[in-house]
Amino acid sequence: MNLHLTHFLNLPGVAIESCNSSEDSIFFQLTILAKKIQCPHCRNFTEELHQTRPIIVRDLPANGKDVYLKLPRRQFYCKVCQRYITERLKFIDLRRKYTQRFEERIYFQVKKSNFEEVSNQQHLGVEQVKNIFNHMTQKQKKQERLELSKQTFWQRNFGHS
């Protein structure tokens, strides 16, 4: 494990196992530090690993190179509710192939320029850029709805409207 690089990467709950780079990309092999996860259905902690699949996730560029994270997608088994649970990482949204901070960067870049320009800059297909932009737009709408319902709740229950 490379502590200096892990610190540099600044992602919670993971450590860098190895790193190799080509002319235009850097690949980090990551391990996940947690031995167990909490079942979202019954809150029981389980360390019964059912299966592991390697995934590749795009992250923010470093030193002018595209960065890819190779990490395991882990599925655990919860004995209490007899269900398989896919681990969720804090820095990747469910079923996404990019880190949250990468998607945020793309979103703001598109807002400032356009799909084609960002596609060229980041070496991503235009469709991928559009997909990220849509995902972020949906996420923001969801967040706004949540904020709004919180406000309504407070106004209804504690007066001052």
Ligand SMILES: [Zn+2]
């Ligand atoms: Zn459970």
